Amino acid sequence: MRPRRRLNLGLPRGKGPETGYTLVEMVISLLLLVLVVEIAAQLLGETQQMLVDAGREALDPAAALVAVRLRADIMGASSAIAMVKPDLSCAYLELFGNPPGPIFYQLAAGTLTRTVAAGGVPLVSSVVLRDATAFHCVTSSVGGATGGPTVVLLAYRYRRSRTRRSPLMLMPALWAPPREEVRESLILTLRGAGLGTAW
Amino acid sequence: MALWILLVALLSGMALVMQQPRVVRRIDAERQAVAVMEWTLEEMRAGLIPLQSTPDVGWTVSSFVVGSPAPDLKVAVVVVPGATPGLYQVSLTARYTVYGQRLRRRLQTMIWRQGGGPP
Numbered sequence: 001m002r003p004r005r006r007l008n009l010g011l012p013r014g015k016g017p018e019t020g021y022t023l024v025e026m027v028i029s030l031l032l033l034v035l036v037v038e039i040a041a042q043l044l045g046e047t048q049q050m051l052v053d054a055g056r057e058a059l060d061p062a063a064a065l066v067a068v069r070l071r072a073d074i075m076g077a078s079s080a081i082a083m084v085k086p087d088l089s090c091a092y093l094e095l096f097g098n099p100p101g102p103i104f105y106q107l108a109a110g111t112l113t114r115t116v117a118a119g120g121v122p123l124v125s126s127v128v129l130r131d132a133t134a135f136h137c138v139t140s141s142v143g144g145a146t147g148g149p150t151v152v153l154l155a156y157r158y159r160r161s162r163t164r165r166s167p168l169m170l171m172p173a174l175w176a177p178p179r180e181e182v183r184e185s186l187i188l189t190l191r192g193a194g195l196g197t198a199w
Numbered sequence: 200m201a202l203w204i205l206l207v208a209l210l211s212g213m214a215l216v217m218q219q220p221r222v223v224r225r226i227d228a229e230r231q232a233v234a235v236m237e238w239t240l241e242e243m244r245a246g247l248i249p250l251q252s253t254p255d256v257g258w259t260v261s262s263f264v265v266g267s268p269a270p271d272l273k274v275a276v277v278v279v280p281g282a283t284p285g286l287y288q289v290s291l292t293a294r295y296t297v298y299g300q301r302l303r304r305r306l307q308t309m310i311w312r313q314g315g316g317p318p
Contacts, residue, residue, distance in 0.1 A: 032202075039205070050216075064230065142246045149245045157265070163220045181265040187238040189245050
């Protein structure tokens with residue numbers, strides 16, 4: 001049998017027949033190296049993408065906390081006035097019964113703000129929800145103004161980061177918008193003045 | 200051998216990472232189910248909807264995420280008179296599906312309704 005030719009890499013020749021590498025061995029080892037480097041690059045890219053996603057999600061509004069704040073203020077109020085604009089969006093929601101003074105919720109410049117006023121002067125104003133896109137408020141009562149408990153119906157929308165369907169690096173044509181719009185609704189009964197016989 | 204181990208590790212990691220969208224949707228759906236049950240209770244307290252047992256309240260609920268299909272959320276109500284006259288034990292059960300998985304949330308409370316209980 002004729003011996004295989006070995007690739008001469010300038011290495012010192014040994015005595016045995018197994019010294020050196022064949023061309024096939026070199027090609028296979030190079031392919032394996034390329035595969036490992038490719039996997040490492042993919043992992044690096046995905047890790048970077050996940051870090052960017054996590055950073056973006058950290059800036060998203062805390063929806064659960066917003067709902068808790070709204071719920072506490074509405075349930076604690078004894079009466080409410082919902083002023084509606086001609087386009088049926090909410091000009092402001094005014095809640096009475098808070099000891100320092102009435103609480104106002106209004107959407108301005110993409111931000112839902114909560115303002116506590118006393119004597120017609122704003123005392124404290126804080127941002128409740130950033131990236132808000134819509135705010136609707138309505139009050140309703142079964143027996144009219146002097147009837148049963150008043151119900152406040154709230155609906156608001158805001159933008160948040162969209163969760164990636166796959167961590168893989170996809171073609172640009174398959175990218176979804178990085179943000180999505182979320183709508184939430186709350187229907188709550190005012191309890192500040194008690195619920196009468198309907199608690 | 201090393202390549203096989205690497206492959207298995209990558210596939211396991213991928214499965215974990217791909218759970219994230221599912222987890223987000225499940226939390227959203229749960230929050231929405233609780234919110235709808237809260238609506239139901241508040242409207243019952245205010246007298247906007249009757250205080251009575253029903254297999255489905257009949258809310259038309261749109262998805263949390265604008266543009267997504269509406270969830271198949273159904274809220275069942277069971278009203279049972281309590282020991283005290285005028286006091287009712289109300290149990291609400293929300294049933295919904297997230298990625299093909301049937302889920303259920305339950306909420307219980309008591310409502311005081313003098314002379315205006317379930318038929």
